[in-house]
Amino acid sequence: MDSFFELFENVKSVCHADPKVSEVGFNKWIKSLEAQKFENGVAVLAASNDFMRRTTEEAYSETIKKAFEQVLGFPVEVQFVVSGKPQPAEPADGFDEIEKRMADLMSSHQRSDYELTFENFIKGKSNELAYAYCIAVSGKSTASKTVNRAVFNPLFIYGDSGLGKTHLLRAIEHEVRKNFPNLNVIYTTGESFTNEIVKAVSDKDTYSFHEKYRKADYLLMDDVQFIAGKEMTQEEFFHTFNELYQDGKQIVITSDISPNKIKKLEERIKTRFSLGVQADVSAPDFETRMAIVKRKAELLDLNLPDPVARIISEKIKNNIRQLEGAVNKIKGLTMFSNESPSISMAQRVIKETLTDAQPAEINVDRILNDVSAAFGVQAEDLRSANRNAQISIARKAAVYIIREVKGMSFTAIGEEFHRNHSTMTISYADIKEMMKKNSDLKETVEDIMKNLKTV
Numbered sequence: 085m086d087s088f089f090e091l092f093e094n095v096k097s098v099c100h101a102d103p104k105v106s107e108v109g110f111n112k113w114i115k116s117l118e119a120q121k122f123e124n125g126v127a128v129l130a131a132s133n134d135f136m137r138r139t140t141e142e143a144y145s146e147t148i149k150k151a152f153e154q155v156l157g158f159p160v161e162v163q164f165v166v167s168g169k170p171q172p173a174e175p176a177d178g179f180d181e182i183e184k185r186m187a188d189l190m191s192s193h194q195r196s197d198y199e200l201t202f203e204n205f206i207k208g209k210s211n212e213l214a215y216a217y218c219i220a221v222s223g224k225s226t227a228s229k230t231v232n233r234a235v236f237n238p239l240f241i242y243g244d245s246g247l248g249k250t251h252l253l254r255a256i257e258h259e260v261r262k263n264f265p266n267l268n269v270i271y272t273t274g275e276s277f278t279n280e281i282v283k284a285v286s287d288k289d290t291y292s293f294h295e296k297y298r299k300a301d302y303l304l305m306d307d308v309q310f311i312a313g314k315e316m317t318q319e320e321f322f323h324t325f326n327e328l329y330q331d332g333k334q335i336v337i338t339s340d341i342s343p344n345k346i347k348k349l350e351e352r353i354k355t356r357f358s359l360g361v362q363a364d365v366s367a368p369d370f371e372t373r374m375a376i377v378k379r380k381a382e383l384l385d386l387n388l389p390d391p392v393a394r395i396i397s398e399k400i401k402n403n404i405r406q407l408e409g410a411v412n413k414i415k416g417l418t419m420f421s422n423e424s425p426s427i428s429m430a431q432r433v434i435k436e437t438l439t440d441a442q443p444a445e446i447n448v449d450r451i452l453n454d455v456s457a458a459f460g461v462q463a464e465d466l467r468s469a470n471r472n473a474q475i476s477i478a479r480k481a482a483v484y485i486i487r488e489v490k491g492m493s494f495t496a497i498g499e500e501f502h503r504n505h506s507t508m509t510i511s512y513a514d515i516k517e518m519m520k521k522n523s524d525l526k527e528t529v530e531d532i533m534k535n536l537k538t539v
Contacts, residue, residue: 091155092119092129098151104428105147113140114148118167127152127160130167137164143417143432200254206379208372211248214241214363218252221334222259238325238335240357242342243365245491246403249338253304256336260302267301274310275493278317278505285316297324302334309339310493313348325356335360368404373397376404380411386418392425399434410437446536448486448500454532455482467501480515481529483508489536 099105099114117140120128129148131137141164152160202222207215221236241249253271260269272280277297284293297303303324311317328335339346342364343357368376374397381388388411400406413433414425423429449463456463459478466479479501486497494508501508519526 088122088127089119091122092117092127094155095148095151098154099144099147102147102151104431105144106423106426106428109143109423113144117164120165122160125160126163128163128165130165132167134166137166140164142436146435200251201258202255204379204383205248205251205255206368206372206375208368208375210366210368210372211252214243214249214252214365217241217361217363218256218336221336222256223263236334236361237329237332238337238357238360240337240339240343240360240362241365242339242362244367244402245340246405247365247367248404249365250306253306253336253338256302257304264301268299269302269304270297270300271304271306273306274308277305277321278311278314281317281320293320294324298327300328300333302336303328304336306338307340308337309341309346309349310495311349312346313495313499318350318353322350322353322356325353329356329359367402370397373401373407376407377411380408381415384411384415386411386415386425388414388425391427392430395427395430396434400437406437410434413437446489448490451485451489451532451536452482454536455485458528458532477515477518477525480511480518481525481532483511484515484529485533485536487512489533 096114096117100110105114113136116132116136118130120130122128131140145162145164149160149162152162202215202219205215217236217239218241221239241252243249257269257271260267280293281290284290311321325335337357342362343349343354346354374393377393377396378388381393392414396407396410400410410430410433413436414429417423417429417433418425452463452466455478456466459474459481461472461475461478465472465475466482468475483497483501486492486500487494493505494512495505498505498508515525515529519529
């Protein structure tokens with residue numbers, strides 16, 4: 085072939101023949117790409133605008149990589165950029181406007197009180213006990229008003245992330261506010277509670293903090309495990325709990341594990357949790373997953389064929405947020421590509437969703453080893469007090485990657501580095517700001533995260 089342009093035309097032909105690529109998808113996203121350059125095993129392709137670039141990269145990067153390998157006989161990396169040519173103004177209903185409408189739609193559905201009600205909670209064998217207990221404490225049904233709610237106080241719900249615990253808390257909040265508007269309902273998280281008490285002490289205004297929490301009729305706390313190991317926070321929580329409990333106020337708490345397994349949680353608090361009832365939520369069965377997918381599609385006004393809903397439900401098994409996220413992505417693709425939901429579209433979305441999920445084998449030590457190799461420092465230096473500039477940047481990058489890849493709290497990350505929560509928060513903020521100004525640093529961090537998820 086005489087040029088990279090000719091090579092890429094052959095690559096396009098391979099993509100066009102791929103049965104997973106629809107005619108509409110090829111014409112709208114792949115055909116319009118321009119061949120820019122091919123250097124050091126990297127093919128640089130240009131899209132007409134940033135939205136086109138991001139969409140093509142998200143939906144078709146793997147297809148294009150495989151096509152390059154088929155044409156050349158060896159794998160290459162593909163980089164998508166925006167063409168430097170001036171762009172004509174887009175119509176009001178162009179891609180950027182569609183993207184904005186899609187973002188607004190997803191945001192409204194994520195925030196919607198309607199979505200986080202009992203009516204919209206999909207009940208199955210994995211969560212039916214927790215659901216029944218939450219109904220009982222909310223006063224939703226006539227039967228629940230005759231139940232001795234003291235039996236369910238406190239109510240402790242536990243289970244892995246993404247299984248609906250927050251939905252149940254918000255449903256209680258919604259129901260109580262609707263039926264008993266004079267009651268004081270407070271929803272918070274273990275991390276927010278911690279931050280508030282720290283600020284209250286710093287501002288020398290613990291009175292306002294006490295007034296807020298100890299006057300609650302319903303205290304709903306998500307992720308209580310975050311207060312473990314924080315002496316001042318646990319002290320405050322203990323006294324808040326006691327006062328509310330003695331006054332007959334309802335307390336509902338969630339955690340990712342059962343209370344007796346929360347490390348560094350004071351025994352006196354664990355004892356208080358055993359005063360009421362506990363219920364676990366586990367991964368939903370296939371029928372429940374199907375119902376969740378269909379319900380999410382209904383909320384998005386998305387006509388999702390049963391075979392498409394089925395493949396999503398079969399492949400994504402352990403996280404409701406991932407199920408709903410997959411439906412969100414399909415809705416987005418149908419809006420700006422004019423394609424109907426299909427098996428091939430679902431397979432692409434499922435692959436992206438599961439790739440983005442946290443692999444179990446990624447641990448902190450592996451992250452530190454990858455960071456140290458990329459930055460040319462020793463892994464043990466990242467946990468040390470060494471203030472060398474290169475080590476300091478690498479350490480901050482490690483904090484950022486651990487937070488993004490593993491989703492650990494700043495307190496848990498601090499324990500890994502023998503530092504406090506505030507230092508980790510600052511490190512995270514510092515590296516985010518540095519990456520905005522330094523594209524090489526940003527690329528290095530992103531490469532580390534990419535390798536962690538693909539190796």
